[in-house]
Amino acid sequence: MTSTCAPLPVELRRRGEKAILSPDGRLLAVPGENHTVLVLDAMTNEPWVTYYGHQAGVYRRVSGTITALAWLPDGSSMALGSTDGSIHLWHGRSGSHQRTLAQPQEDCAVLALIPSDDGCLTALRGREVTTWHLD
DSSP: OOOOOOOOOGGGSOTTOOOEEOTTSSEEEEEOSTTOEEEEETTTOOEEEEEOTTSTTSTTTOOOOEEEEEEOTTSSEEEEEETTSOEEEEETTTOOEEEEEEOOOTTOOEEEEEEOTTSEEEEEETTEEEEEEOO
8 A cells, every 4th residue: 555645845844853743644743933833634734733832921931942742652642842941741633731741941951752652751851861651
């Protein structure tokens, strides 16, 4: 079986940022302008939802640029980390904020988010590694 998909629009391929595919292959998450993440239909590139939570004034005044994103293995949620050190969980398809895992912290940018099949999320923030059990 073969499938085709539209190429990622040029405006979404800026500054070397990486898009990540949801576990079921249906949605594509791309760091966007103004501290957002845009989720697209992977086949058509049609916008599905935009996560706005890393903008100033939203969810405890975080305002970092997205530096790390990861779909949880079941595809139900997405974790986003930013230059301000905050980490948020979002509902994968609706874009609603689920919870904050880490508050902003000076000089503690989120460098990587690694989900595991056993329900944990590990984050590299600044010089520290933290793991949360998400169940």
